[in-house]
Amino acid sequence: MELKTPLYDAHLAAGGKIVPFGGYLLPVQYGAGVIAEHMAVRTKAGLFDVSHMGELMLKGKDAFRNLQHLLTNDFTTMAAGDCRYSPMCYPTGGVVDDLLVYKYADDDFLLVVNASNRHKDAEWIRSHLLGEVDFKDISDQTAQLALQGPLAHEILAPLVSGGALPEKYYSFAPYLEIAGIRCLVSRTGYTGEDGYELYCSPEDVTDLWNQLLEAGEPLGLIPCGLGARDTLRLEAAMPLYGHEMDENITPLETGLGFFVKMDKEDFIGKAAMAAQGKPSRKRVGLKLKDRGIARDACSVYASAEAAEAVGRTTSGTHCPYLGYAVAMALVPVDLAAPGTALWIDVRGRRLQAEVVRLPFYKR
């Protein structure tokens, strides 16, 4: 049975086309359509309901120690008010989830996780806690909106009181008032544009949604759904759990080595990844050369006639801003150099593609 975020009625009122996603009923698009919503975020601003995401708290004397143990990134140099991205691995090196860590204080952290993994993550973390620490799943008490696009700051700034908006990318302000509503505001996002993520109580989020849309309307702000969320993140080559990484793909294979600190003292998955050494396959970007659109789970071949696939696509779409089709794929490292020609099987046809540098789009 699917759950509704507090904004369900607001989505219907705004013409949202509702679909099931991660256990929730959410709009895949509104009346404007996926392309217009995507372009709004790239050229003006878009507003997303991301209340389905999970929020978990780690507090106490050993909170930091648990973070270091559970996650692959190193949080030693993290300051209060910083956000840091990290994969969370199984002992095999495969990925449990990827998430953002928000540091309130040395003994107080917020973890923001994928909606579809929230219960899995909570269970995993609970069963691996060390020492003196309190763990709490506060997802049901937390709603979240994402305001993304070059005009996001211009829209938000006049509504702020009680402090300053976060300036630095990947930083946050824990207690601000936005249009009189108490929010945590971070300078983060999943679109490849400048923008903010706003966390507030479920009781306040409808009011916040309406106020932001009203304030942003003269500047071209429109509500945006899951369809645009996916094309935006794909165009910016941001990985998505369940596609570019999962329990059978290590973060090193996904190209997230920067967030896997192998010289940190032990963390879950470190031994397995050390033993595996340099990955034999890696994530690449592909630009379609033949007419067609590759999606996820398409076989990839080293030649037009090869009988055996060498890899598979993990995501793919037509990019509304760039105007061409791209895919991300997991291929052997010796076929990963930019310029390499590869062939993708799309519903029985082999389409030629070329390996290109990631990201496809950069703001």
Add this chain to the structure above:
Amino acid sequence: MEFPKDVLYMKSHEWVKFLDDKTALVGISDHAQSELGDLVFVNLPLPEDTVTAGEPFADVESVKAVSDVYCPVTGMVAEINEALLDKPELLNQDPYGAWMIKVTQVTDHADLLSAEEYEKLIAEEA
């Protein structure tokens, strides 16, 4: 939502316009393009391909998904609408003007609905 009376419809949301007994234009309905969303790619058959009533003859792709398009008639593809190859969005903008294929040597057709019957079907499906 538009339901022009000069074409006939399939339950699967395609339309057919008979230019004469043996020649027809085929496209997708306004309801179809609305359900599909922004179309970004169209895969058409080639001229001289045969098409069969009730069978898929093309597919259209929105940002999120691919959908088969079914042929209302049996015959031979005389012409394809090449404008759709570069501008698939024409199907969204003008679903009854942007025909997909022109079929000649028409020998058979699938179950076809009048505009009233099709409009009723849509209302019932909702």
